[in-house]
Amino acid sequence: MDFGHDTLVWFSKSFGLFYLIALSIITVVYAYWPSNKNVFDRAANSVLHKEDGP
Structure with missing residues (x-):
């Protein structure tokens, strides 16, 4: 078959x-x-908790 x-x-x-x-x-x-909500919430908030400050 030739294409x-x-x-x-x-x-x-x-x-x-x-x-x-x-x-x-x-x-x-x-x-x-629905079961991924906790994972995404933790990932979104982890950035805020690891700040050392200005």
Whole structure:
């Protein structure tokens, strides 16, 4: 089966689009997963607690 240049370009653009959409959805689900709230809160507050002062 011989693939032309246009077919390969269409496939790579389509695959890349669906790959990035899936990666974005996975990232958002991970960020808003309820069990990760404590980890993110601790990370956000750890920067404030380690300041030595001016």
